[in-house]
Amino acid sequence: MKTNDLIIQTTTKVVFFIIFLFSIHIFFAGHYTPGGGFVGGLLMSSAIVLLLLAFDLKPVQEMLPINYTVLTATGLLISLATAAGSIFFNVPFFTHAYDYFNLPLLGETSIHTAMFFDTGVYLVVVGVTMTIIQMIGGDE
Amino acid sequence: MSLVFAIFAPVIVALVIPLLFKRVPTIHTGWFVLLVPVALVCFYATYIPSIMKGSTYMEELPWIPSLEISFISYLDGLSLLFSLLITGIGALVVLYSIFYMNKKKEKLGNFYVYLLMFMTAMLGVVQSDHLISLYFFWELTSISSFLLIGYWYTKDRSRFGALKSMMITVFGGLMMLGGFLILGIIGETFSIRELIEQAPTLASQDLFVWALVLVLLGAFTKSAQFPFYIWLPDAMEAPTPVSAYLHSATMVKAGLYLVARFTPIFALSEVWIWLVTGVGIITLLWGSFFAVKQTDLKAILAFSTVSQLGLIMSLLGIGSVAYHVTGDLVATFTFATFAAIFHLINHATFKGSLFMIAGIIDHETGTRDIRKLGGLMSLMPISFTIALIGSLSMAGVPPFNGFLSKEMFLDATLELQHFDLYAFDTWGILIPIIAWIASVFTFVYSLYFVFHTFRGKHKPEQLPKAAHEAPIGMLVSPGILATLVIVFFFVPNFIGTTFIKPAVAAIQPLAYKVPAEVGFTIKAWHGFNSPALYMTLGIFLVGFLFYKTLPKWTPVYEKLPSKFTLNNMYDGIMRLADGGAHRFSSMYMTGSIRSYFVFMFAAIIVLLAGTMWFKDAFVISFENLAPIRFFEILISIILIVGTVTILVTKSRLTAIIALGAVGYTVALFYIIFKAPDLALTQLVIETVSVALFLGAFYHLPKMDKHEKGKEDRGFRLGNFLIALGVGVMVTLIAISSHSQKLIPSIADYYKETVYSEAGGGNIVNVILVDYRGFDTLFEISVLTIASLGIIGMITLRLAKKKGDRKS
Numbered sequence: 045m046k047t048n049d050l051i052i053q054t055t056t057k058v059v060f061f062i063i064f065l066f067s068i069h070i071f072f073a074g075h076y077t078p079g080g081g082f083v084g085g086l087l088m089s090s091a092i093v094l095l096l097l098a099f100d101l102k103p104v105q106e107m108l109p110i111n112y113t114v115l116t117a118t119g120l121l122i123s124l125a126t127a128a129g130s131i132f133f134n135v136p137f138f139t140h141a142y143d144y145f146n147l148p149l150l151g152e153t154s155i156h157t158a159m160f161f162d163t164g165v166y167l168v169v170v171g172v173t174m175t176i177i178q179m180i181g182g183d184e
Numbered sequence: 185m186s187l188v189f190a191i192f193a194p195v196i197v198a199l200v201i202p203l204l205f206k207r208v209p210t211i212h213t214g215w216f217v218l219l220v221p222v223a224l225v226c227f228y229a230t231y232i233p234s235i236m237k238g239s240t241y242m243e244e245l246p247w248i249p250s251l252e253i254s255f256i257s258y259l260d261g262l263s264l265l266f267s268l269l270i271t272g273i274g275a276l277v278v279l280y281s282i283f284y285m286n287k288k289k290e291k292l293g294n295f296y297v298y299l300l301m302f303m304t305a306m307l308g309v310v311q312s313d314h315l316i317s318l319y320f321f322w323e324l325t326s327i328s329s330f331l332l333i334g335y336w337y338t339k340d341r342s343r344f345g346a347l348k349s350m351m352i353t354v355f356g357g358l359m360m361l362g363g364f365l366i367l368g369i370i371g372e373t374f375s376i377r378e379l380i381e382q383a384p385t386l387a388s389q390d391l392f393v394w395a396l397v398l399v400l401l402g403a404f405t406k407s408a409q410f411p412f413y414i415w416l417p418d419a420m421e422a423p424t425p426v427s428a429y430l431h432s433a434t435m436v437k438a439g440l441y442l443v444a445r446f447t448p449i450f451a452l453s454e455v456w457i458w459l460v461t462g463v464g465i466i467t468l469l470w471g472s473f474f475a476v477k478q479t480d481l482k483a484i485l486a487f488s489t490v491s492q493l494g495l496i497m498s499l500l501g502i503g504s505v506a507y508h509v510t511g512d513l514v515a516t517f518t519f520a521t522f523a524a525i526f527h528l529i530n531h532a533t534f535k536g537s538l539f540m541i542a543g544i545i546d547h548e549t550g551t552r553d554i555r556k557l558g559g560l561m562s563l564m565p566i567s568f569t570i571a572l573i574g575s576l577s578m579a580g581v582p583p584f585n586g587f588l589s590k591e592m593f594l595d596a597t598l599e600l601q602h603f604d605l606y607a608f609d610t611w612g613i614l615i616p617i618i619a620w621i622a623s624v625f626t627f628v629y630s631l632y633f634v635f636h637t638f639r640g641k642h643k644p645e646q647l648p649k650a651a652h653e654a655p656i657g658m659l660v661s662p663g664i665l666a667t668l669v670i671v672f673f674f675v676p677n678f679i680g681t682t683f684i685k686p687a688v689a690a691i692q693p694l695a696y697k698v699p700a701e702v703g704f705t706i707k708a709w710h711g712f713n714s715p716a717l718y719m720t721l722g723i724f725l726v727g728f729l730f731y732k733t734l735p736k737w738t739p740v741y742e743k744l745p746s747k748f749t750l751n752n753m754y755d756g757i758m759r760l761a762d763g764g765a766h767r768f769s770s771m772y773m774t775g776s777i778r779s780y781f782v783f784m785f786a787a788i789i790v791l792l793a794g795t796m797w798f799k800d801a802f803v804i805s806f807e808n809l810a811p812i813r814f815f816e817i818l819i820s821i822i823l824i825v826g827t828v829t830i831l832v833t834k835s836r837l838t839a840i841i842a843l844g845a846v847g848y849t850v851a852l853f854y855i856i857f858k859a860p861d862l863a864l865t866q867l868v869i870e871t872v873s874v875a876l877f878l879g880a881f882y883h884l885p886k887m888d889k890h891e892k893g894k895e896d897r898g899f900r901l902g903n904f905l906i907a908l909g910v911g912v913m914v915t916l917i918a919i920s921s922h923s924q925k926l927i928p929s930i931a932d933y934y935k936e937t938v939y940s941e942a943g944g945g946n947i948v949n950v951i952l953v954d955y956r957g958f959d960t961l962f963e964i965s966v967l968t969i970a971s972l973g974i975i976g977m978i979t980l981r982l983a984k985k986k987g988d989r990k991s
Contacts, residue, residue: 076945078860086868142943
């Protein structure tokens with residue numbers, strides 16, 4: 045049976061970006077307000093799940109040609125590298141550092157190595173959630 | 185180094201034996217092996233003169249220096265005597281085995297490696313001064329004996345006998361290790377020398393008797409004492425040289441050595457004297473009584489060995505009495521030790537020769553069954569002569585050495601009733617009586633052994649081979665031993681001063697400082713006023729009568745209840761242990777995960793409740809409690825309704841949705857308890873997991889049909905009680921732990937430093953990525969592993985399905 049998903053697909057096209065931006069926001073705001081890599085990653089994957097619901101597996105894979113296993117591995121590597129990076133500065137493993145920089149567009153911003161670690165968490169969560177959902181969804 | 189090296193020499197030579205066996209097939213491997221014991225005999229013989237003068241030798245090879253464990257070779261009269269026995273009889277046995285073991289049919293490489301391993305082990309046992317290395321060699325004798333008994337491993341009986349001896353001797357060995365450890369702990373040293381020096385203080389320790397009993401268990405199992413002798417008759421499945429060497433002359437005497445060696449430590453205890461003497465004398469009677477029943481030549485000899493070992497054991501027990509008496513009585517009782525050592529040597533000579541003769545008969549006629557044998561006297565005259573000498577010596581007939589030691593034994597048992605301590609003056613009278621009865625049976629089976637084999641009617645039709653005299657090489661070793669039997673009778677005092685006195689001085693260091701002080705001489709004739717003479721005459725007379733009327737009273741053995749024999753008890757214990765363990769494990773290892781959960785949760789309840797009860801740990805305090813708000817009550821009610829719904833619902837879908845409701849309610853709790861990060865995560869995770877549940881359960885059959893109703897009421901009641909118990913216990917613990925905060929929270933530190941040190945504002949997130957980022961790192965690893973696992977499960981299953989379809 046062929047169904048017409050026009051409304052949901054149209055809505056999704058709008059909502060996806062809202063959720064995506066919200067996820068990015070929650071991720072970056074994590075250090076000062078509720079949020080962080082974990083929730084951000086989950087929200088990101090829920091946005092992709094919404095795409096899946098509206099467009100089915102194959103089209104979404106064409107839209108977002110991401111290998112989620114590689115994504116997971118990349119995330120894990122980033123986290124580990126952030127944690128391990130400290131040993132090159134002769135401080136214990138997992139010592140973070142932060143400072144304030146004057147960035148173009150953003151002005152004075154604090155950049156914290158914990159953010160790179162959280163990026164890794166974000167990518168792992170997205171990768172893992174999407175792997176699971178795609179695997180189980182593709183299995184049906 | 186030479187003494188320690190001598191111990192290890194056989195096992196070092198053993199390394200090249202398989203090579204020689206393979207590369208030099210023309211020469212019987214035994215000839216190479218023979219060099220080892222011969223060289224060792226010569227080596228140890230050089231120590232005889234100085235040991236006779238009372239000097240001792242000690243050499244140390246560190247093994248584990250940090251634990252003060254070393255191989256200490258200690259050579260005194262006792263260990264020299266045993267070393268000479270081991271190497272001397274070893275040389276004769278190897279010589280005998282050269283003619284006994286066929287070089288083409290047998291795996292001689294294995295045989296001689298085991299034998300040399302055994303020789304090292306025995307030398308180590310008798311020379312070790314360190315308890316741990318003594319134990320090490322002790323177990324090596326058990327292992328090499330196991331290998332030798334099971335040498336013909338294709339035969340069921342061999343494997344059974346090997347296993348049985350292994351079980352019993354290793355059991356004893358482990359007990360002995362326990363005794364050694366106790367001794368080492370209470371004496372604060374593992375050196376036997378040093379333990380002997382502090383023997384009087386040891387005796388007052390609480391654990392002393394335990395050490396004594398455990399060490400004796402080791403000695404009794406190894407020396408085949410009652411009731412552990414049962415492995416010895418089954419060990420007769422070994423090749424005959426092995427039986428002659430291990431199971432008559434050396435290994436079974438390791439227990440006697442142990443008893444003799446530890447006499448200076450333990451003899452101060454009454455338990456020791458009674459146990460050693462009592463068990464020895466019971467073994468003596470039991471072994472000699474049942475030896476008459478046997479129909480297999482080697483079985484007769486096995487029971488006879490058991491009985492003779494009991495004799496020596498009881499003599500060692502009587503000898504320990506010398507530690508409790510003063511004056512002239514000391515000499516009276518050390519005489520028993522003297523007799524024990526003398527009989528030990530004598531037994532090695534005549535029993536070794538008898539075993540070899542039994543092997544020859546087996547080899548030349550093809551059977552060892554005494555009912556098929558007979559009339560071999562004229563066919564095998566030399567074997568007959570040797571067997572006759574051995575048997576008569578065993579029976580205690582002059583002019584053979586057995587007569588001397590048997591008389592000394594009877595003398596010693598008679599002395600025991602003069603010892604008016606520990607009830608020996610009343611019960612002690614039993615011991616000579618038992619000894620006398622046992623000697624009668626010894627006489628009977630000795631005659632039975634030799635005359636039923638060599639006299640009577642020859643029955644060639646029953647024999648697998650035509651009987652004829654053995655090759656001369658095979659007769660050399662038993663011939664030498666039989667010669668010694670006679671020589672020892674005529675020059676007993678030479679043996680006495682050379683070997684026995686140093687050994688006695690080693691066993692009784694308090695009474696004698698140097699061997700020369702041991703003032704015993706052995707006389708064959710004591711005059712007419714010696715009671716032992718009349719006892720011996722009585723033994724001959726009654727024994728002869730019993731022997732003549734053998735067919736009339738042997739049916740008595742049939743009447744004995746076969747159910748209660750020790751072998752049946754051993755089999756029963758093994759069956760019980762095997763079957764019991766199997767039943768026990770199949771009782772609780774049901775294979776059902778539900779039962780395991782029942783066990784685990786029941787254990788949690790019992791352990792927690794027990795700890796709470798015995799430690800009086802339950803505390804309830806109403807301080808520090810926050811006021812309860814309306815919202816909290818409301819959300820709690822929703823939570824409870826959701827939980828109860830999960831439990832009582834019959835539909836799986838309802839259960840999943842109720843679970844989701846519970847999850848969202850928890851998120852609500854997070855919100856009102858001010859945990860926004862948790863609430864966010866909880867909401868998203870709950871959504872994802874409910875979706876996954878729905879996806880998974882969509883494919884399952886309906887719940888009613890399969891699960892509910894099948895469980896019986898009792899099971900459900902049990903589940904209910906256990907679930908209730910766990911819930912109550914966890915609640916009680918939560919209340920108690922909340923009611924007593926022992927240490928302040930570290931949260932203040934985080935609050936103070938979250939901005940200044942970590943440059944953040946969200947404590948939760950900063951803890952996750954900064955303070956405790958390590959945990960997070962591994963949590964994301966866990967997630968990765970989970971996703972990889974799902975990939976694996978699904979893709980591999982798909983691949984398998986595809987493969988199935990193909991096939």
